[in-house]
Amino acid sequence: MRINRSIRVGIGVMALAVVASACGGGEEKSASQSASEGKLTVGIKYDQPGLGLRNPDGSFSGFDVEVAEYVAGKLGVAPENIEFKESPSAQRETLIQNGEVDYIVATYSITDARKEKVDFAGPYFIAGQSLLVKSDNTDITGPDSLNGGKKLCSVTGSTPAQKVKDTYAQDVQLQEFDTYSACVEALRNGAVDAVTTDDIILAGYAAQYPGELKVVGEPFTEERYGIGLAKGDDETRAKINDAIDAMIADGSWERAFNETVGASGYPIPAPPTVDRY
Known part of the structure; x- marks a missing residue:
């Protein structure tokens, strides 16, 4: 039985589509989709006392960790279902772009150069x-x-x-x-x-x-810490911005700061205003 050329071409295209799908060629999963499945992978620092620290017993502590967990809670994910991943400064954009993390909370300053590669929610803190x-x-x-x-x-x-x-x-x-x-x-x-x-x-x-x-000395720059996530993930960015606003409004932001950074004597600043660009 002879197969018509157009049918053969159609079968070939379908086969290629199946292979592409199997190789991960489909649309990347957003952080909101990950949250809907009950788990999140969040990038933090492992070596910053008071902010993002991996403790000797394998637990994590610090202000960034508290922010990350609060945001995850607002996205519907419990702390025990968060996988923390170390995110060194030079690797943060790559980790986001490769889909290795859903979002990053790691003293991550919002800059125009970085916004060309990733998106930011926040800021959730302003340092210098x-x-x-x-x-x-x-x-x-x-x-x-x-x-x-x-x-x-x-x-x-x-x-x-x-x-x-x-x-x-x-x-x-x-x-x-x-x-x-x-x-x-x-x-x-x-x-x-x-x-x-x-x-x-x-x-x-x-x-x-x-x-x-x-x-x-006095601080000589202004560093606006944001939560980094995949570029174009507007749905999750809006949800995280809402979570930051809620954290500030219900007192959790101040409480988290006092319980983590406060011990260093660093004075608590005024909470930031979220930039909804």
Whole structure:
């Protein structure tokens, strides 16, 4: 029996469609779809005391963790059904674009460059870049004192690292590590003179090493922390924005801050206004 050419072509197209579907060629799952199935994968930092920290017993704590869990709850997912995934600064966009996380809550500053690759809900917090030094250091008092070839550490792919490159690179030796905890260890052992990132992050490290480290100077940038998610996932972004507003309104935002960051002595700021772009 002869098969007509148009039928053969149709069968071939159908076969290709089946193969493409089997290889994951279909539409990516949104965070809302993941939530509707009862589970979420959320990116956080593992090494930031008071914000995103993996504890020795394998649990997680910090303000970002509290925000992540509150948002998940508003999306209908209980804390025990959240899988936390480490999200280093340089990998955050890739993790979102590859669908490895549903959203990221990891001191993730909202910038125009990042918004070309991912979307943001929030901000849920506003911080400012500052400097961490040893407690007995009297030479470094702010970014303008980073002269004479001072060694400064920050994290690869972070906003603070880029700020230093753009503004102070001509007179400072910038060293970039994968994590802030590595920078802090370099500071403690004298390999660098200072660490730079957002003041709220540095306050957590100063609290972790009382009497050994201190935050100096006034913040010299404004960092608006957002919750990163897949570009074009407008449905989930709107839901997360609603969750942030609810967290602020019902007192959970302030309570979470006091129970996590508050111990460092970092003063609680006014809650931010969500940007519904």
